[in-house]
Amino acid sequence: MAEAITLKYEVSPDDFTRAGEASSDVKNKLKQLGFQPAVVRKVSIALYEGEINMVIHARGGVITVEVSPDFIRMELADVGPGIPDIELAMKEGYSTAPDEIRSLGFGAGMGLSNMKKYTDKMDIQTELGVGTTITMVVNVT
Amino acid sequence: MTVRELAESGIAAAICEGDRMEREITVPFCCDLLSIAMGKAPEGCAWVTVMANMNTLAVASLADAACIVLAEGVHLDAAALQKAAQQGITVLGTEQPVFETALAIYERMKAG
Ligand SMILES: Nc1ncnc2c1ncn2[C@@H]1O[C@H](COP(=O)(O)OP(=O)(O)OP(=O)(O)O)[C@@H](O)[C@H]1O
Ligand SMILES: [Mg+2]
Numbered sequence: 001m002a003e004a005i006t007l008k009y010e011v012s013p014d015d016f017t018r019a020g021e022a023s024s025d026v027k028n029k030l031k032q033l034g035f036q037p038a039v040v041r042k043v044s045i046a047l048y049e050g051e052i053n054m055v056i057h058a059r060g061g062v063i064t065v066e067v068s069p070d071f072i073r074m075e076l077a078d079v080g081p082g083i084p085d086i087e088l089a090m091k092e093g094y095s096t097a098p099d100e101i102r103s104l105g106f107g108a109g110m111g112l113s114n115m116k117k118y119t120d121k122m123d124i125q126t127e128l129g130v131g132t133t134i135t136m137v138v139n140v141t
Numbered sequence: 142m143t144v145r146e147l148a149e150s151g152i153a154a155a156i157c158e159g160d161r162m163e164r165e166i167t168v169p170f171c172c173d174l175l176s177i178a179m180g181k182a183p184e185g186c187a188w189v190t191v192m193a194n195m196n197t198l199a200v201a202s203l204a205d206a207a208c209i210v211l212a213e214g215v216h217l218d219a220a221a222l223q224k225a226a227q228q229g230i231t232v233l234g235t236e237q238p239v240f241e242t243a244l245a246i247y248e249r250m251k252a253g
Contacts, residue, residue, distance in 0.1 A: 044205075
């Protein structure tokens with residue numbers, strides 16, 4: 001691919017059995033564009049965790065993915081409650097997921113650490129009562 | 142062992158045959174919490190779990206598991222089954238518990 005392309009998704013707040021559709025679509029597009037499987041896998045994992053978090057913790061939001069030959073940049077913006085303590089939220093095992101969400105297999109408190117682990121750069125901007133914007137970059141080496 | 146060989150091994154039977162039945166299984170992997178599976182499931186694994194829902198399918202696909210093996214006789218509902226078929230994800234099932242299932246897969250793989 002010669003030029004960068006931008007993909008945009010509205011993530012719906014209500015039906016999280018459907019959540020993951022944006023991540024699946026990005027995965028398929030990256031595969032079609034011929035990115036290495038390792039790059040596609042990193043982006044898929046990080047984006048899915050972010051997408052699910054938007055649905056479970058923040059009533060949905062907007063995902064923008066910038067795809068260029070050298071890097072994939074993902075931005076996840078929501079107008080949810082914000083994250084009171086980022087350091088605590090990043091801790092493996094910390095979760096505020098309610099019981100009905102846990103019964104579906106979520107709530108291990110590993111999502112944010114997976115996002116960090118599978119990306120080369122991650123930044124969280126958050127304000128209580130205003131929302132959260134998470135930016136992640138996966139380099140294509 | 143390929144996914145098809147697993148489906149024909151008697152260890153677990155196919156509930157949904159996906160796109161890549163000839164894919165080689167790398168290792169069995171057991172976990173029921175989705176984001177642990179997402180972070181730790183090895184590429185190409187046979188993921189043995191009792192968590193059967195839409196999100197299991199998404200995690201298997203995005204983490205690039207070779208197949209899902211539902212243990213303890215758990216079932217996918219009709220909508221999830223349809224999604225598995227649509228997305229070409231292979232789902233197998235067995236009445237056996239998680240550990241026995243993963244062990245049987247492991248031993249079969251070791252036997253070659
Ligand atoms: N977009 C968000 N808006 C508000 N709070 C969030 C957001 N993302 C994460 N959080 C908070 O950070 C905590 C940790 O998130 P993390 O993804 O690591 O775990 P989890 O979603 O609770 O469980 P899982 O292991 O299934 O991902 C959440 O429980 C929630 O309190
Ligand atoms: Mg999460």
